[in-house]
Structure formats: C-alpha cells, structure tokens
Amino acid sequence: MGSALKQTMSNDKGNSNQxxxxxxxxxxxxxxxxxxxxxxxxxxxxxxxxxxxRGMRILDVGSGAGEVAFLAAELxxxxxxxxxxxxxxxxxxAATQAxxxxxxxxxxxxxxxPAEMTFETRFDAVIGRYVLPFQDEPxxxxxxLAKHLDHSGxxxxxxxxxxxxxxxxxxxxxxxxxxxxxxxxQLSGQSWNFLEKAHTIFVGADLPAPTMRMHTFIAGDFNxxxxxxxxxxxxxxxxxxxxxxxxxxxxxxxxWTFRDRLLQDVTSNRSVxxxxxxxxxxxxxxxxxxxxxxxxxCEHPDSASL
Ligand SMILES: C[S@@+](CC[C@H](N)C(=O)[O-])C[C@H]1O[C@@H](n2cnc3c(N)ncnc32)[C@H](O)[C@@H]1O
Numbered sequence: 564m565g566s567a568l569k570q571t572m573s574n575d576k577g578n579s580n581q582x583x584x585x586x587x588x589x590x591x592x593x594x595x596x597x598x599x600x601x602x603x604x605x606x607x608x609x610x611x612x613x614x615x616x617r618g619m620r621i622l623d624v625g626s627g628a629g630e631v632a633f634l635a636a637e638l639x640x641x642x643x644x645x646x647x648x649x650x651x652x653x654x655x656x657a658a659t660q661a662x663x664x665x666x667x668x669x670x671x672x673x674x675x676x677p678a679e680m681t682f683e684t685r686f687d688a689v690i691g692r693y694v695l696p697f698q699d700e701p702x703x704x705x706x707x708l709a710k711h712l713d714h715s716g717x718x719x720x721x722x723x724x725x726x727x728x729x730x731x732x733x734x735x736x737x738x739x740x741x742x743x744x745x746x747x748x749q750l751s752g753q754s755w756n757f758l759e760k761a762h763t764i765f766v767g768a769d770l771p772a773p774t775m776r777m778h779t780f781i782a783g784d785f786n787x788x789x790x791x792x793x794x795x796x797x798x799x800x801x802x803x804x805x806x807x808x809x810x811x812x813x814x815x816x817x818x819w820t821f822r823d824r825l826l827q828d829v830t831s832n833r834s835v836x837x838x839x840x841x842x843x844x845x846x847x848x849x850x851x852x853x854x855x856x857x858x859x860x861c862e863h864p865d866s867a868s869l
Pocket of ligand 1: 583585626627630650694697698
C-alpha cells in the first residue's frame with residue numbers, strides 16, 4: 564500500500580477480561596496457518612456469497628497470522644486494500660512479515676481492537692474469522708465495527724460451532740478430545756458453539772437480521788487425517804487452559820503421542836467422524852445504521868487518516 568495507514572485508538576486493546584485461551588506462541592501461529600488451509604474454501608465461499616468484490620476496501624478483525632486478510636487481498640485485487648488488525652503484537656508482527664514474504668502490496672496490519680479504533684476512511688466490508696467467541700460483549704464489538712462501514716457496507720464473520728461433533732462407530736479418544744475442547748472453551752467463557760448465538764449477537768447490535776450458512780466436516784477412515792491433525796493442534800494450544808481449568812491433566816492428554824493415538828483410534832474403528840461446523844454469517848448495514856454511526860464518529864476526539 565502506498566501511504567501508511569494511520570489510526571488512533573483508545574489504550575484498551577481488547578474488550579475481554581479473560582486471558583485469550585489460545586495465546587500467540589509459535590505453535591499457535593503455525594496452527595492458525597495450517598488451519599487456514601483447511602478453512603480456506605469455506606471462508607472464500609462465505610466472503611463471495613456475502614458480496615466481496617474486486618476493488619473493495621476491507622477491514623479484517625483479529626487477523627492472527629494474517630491468512631483471512633491474505634484471502635481478502637486476493638479477492639479485492641490490486642485495486643482494493645485490506646487493513647488487518649489484531650490486539651496481539653506477536654500476531655501483527657507475524658502477519659506483517661508474512662505479507663512481505665508473499666509480496667502483497669495492498670495489505671497493512673495494525674495493532675489494536677478495531678471496534679475501538681478510528682480511521683479516516685470507511686470500508687466496504689468488515690470481516691473476521693474465529694474472533695467473536697473471544698469477546699465479552701460481541702454485540703458491542705459489532706456496533707463498534709459497523710461505524711467503520713460505508714453506506715451498504717458488509718459485516719461478514721466466519722465462526723465455529725462444535726455442537727455436531729461425534730463419531731460412529733464411536734472413536735473414544737476423538738469423542739473425549741472434542742469434550743475437552745468444548746469444556747475448556749465453555750469454562751473460560753469463550754464458548755466455540757456459535758450457532759445458537761449468531762443471530763442474537765447481530766440483531767442485539769441493532770443490525771439487520773443476518774444471512775447464515777453452515778458447513779460441517781464429515782469423513783471416514785484416512786480422509787479424516789487432516790481434521791484429526793487439526794484437532795491435535797487445537798488440543799496442544801488449549802492444553803495450558805485445559806490443565807488450569809481442571810478439564811484434563813498433562814498425563815491424560817500426553818500431547819507427544821496424542822496425534823498418533825487419535826489417528827489410531829479413528830482408523831482402527833473405521834469410524835466416520837463429524838467435525839466442527841463452519842458458520843458463515845453476514846449482513847448489509849442500511850442507511851439508518853450508517854447515519855447513526857456517522858454521528859458517533861464525529862463525537863470521537865481522535866482523528867485518523869488512511
Ligand atoms: C483464533 S485467532 C483467528 C485468527 C484469524 N482470523 C484466522 O482465522 O486465522 C483469533 C485472533 O483474534 C485476535 N483478537 C481477539 N479479540 C480481538 C479484538 N477485540 N481485537 C483485535 N483482535 C482480537 C486474537 O489476538 C487472535 O489473534
């Protein structure tokens with residue numbers, strides 16, 4: 564991008580009092596990159612179906628290692644721009660480095676919570692993947708994000724849901740691992756069961772009722788391999804929180820052998836695995852919403868430029 568993206572923000576870089584349960588270790592940033600390959604077709608379809616087009620200006624919320632921003636940059640092309648944001652400095656540094664390595668000229672990453680930042684420009688779309696479950700007040704976050712949208716701007720999220728996970732015939736370790744994950748996220752107050760909340764969160768932010776889609780992973784035998792590795796990666800990232808919250812012990816999980824045991828568990832039983840569901844949820848803000856948020860922008864003491 565030619566000129567630097569400038570912004571101002573409040574000192575509070577997040578709206579959650581809970582520690583972010585996944586952290587930003589090298590393992591977690593690598594996990595996000597690997598997971599992105601698995602999720603890319605779903606995210607791409609949600610973005611396209613919602614109306615992302617060439618030339619758009621996109622704000623990505625909670626960029627992590629940057630993979631959603633990179634996908635958006637490909638979709639908007641050289642004529643568009645993408646601003647990625649994350650409240651974690653380690654994520655911003657990793658995403659910035661990856662953008663340079665991949666030669667993107669239409670992306671920049673900034674540190675902060677974009678719901679509380681101001682920009683001189685407005686965006687055609689605000690997008691995010693796997694970020695709303697981590698917010699104490701997701702409707703408040705959406706309200707803060709909607710103020711960055713132009714008239715008829717799009718608010719598009721891709722979030723997870725774990726309520727459908729199961730195996731048949733039962734693969735006991737798979738079922739146990741999914742329970743560990745669900746219990747850990749529930750106990751931390753950052754539940755990954757987004758389906759039951761999605762609609763309420765959007766309308767609770769005074770946004771038009773959203774369009775929703777759900778894709779669910781399902782496969783048998785060796786076709787489950789990539790998903791099971793992803794489950795192993797999630798268990799590893801959540802392990803400190805799992806232990807802290809008393810969900811599982813280090814010995815029980817035994818992360819060094821966990822992935823092998825999981826693969827063995829599923830393949831030896833020839834189980835069919837139902838995995839995580841991917842929820843696409845989006846809405847277009849109307850004229851009223853734009854006017855309302857434009858007024859609150861004017862009251863903000865800070866100024867910014869893009
Ligand atoms: C599970 S990761 C997902 C990363 C990326 N969207 C992806 O799908 O690969 C969630 C990221 O959102 C960031 N995050 C959570 N809440 C945030 C907030 N309020 N403002 C900015 N970033 C936030 C976290 O620091 C983390 O890097």
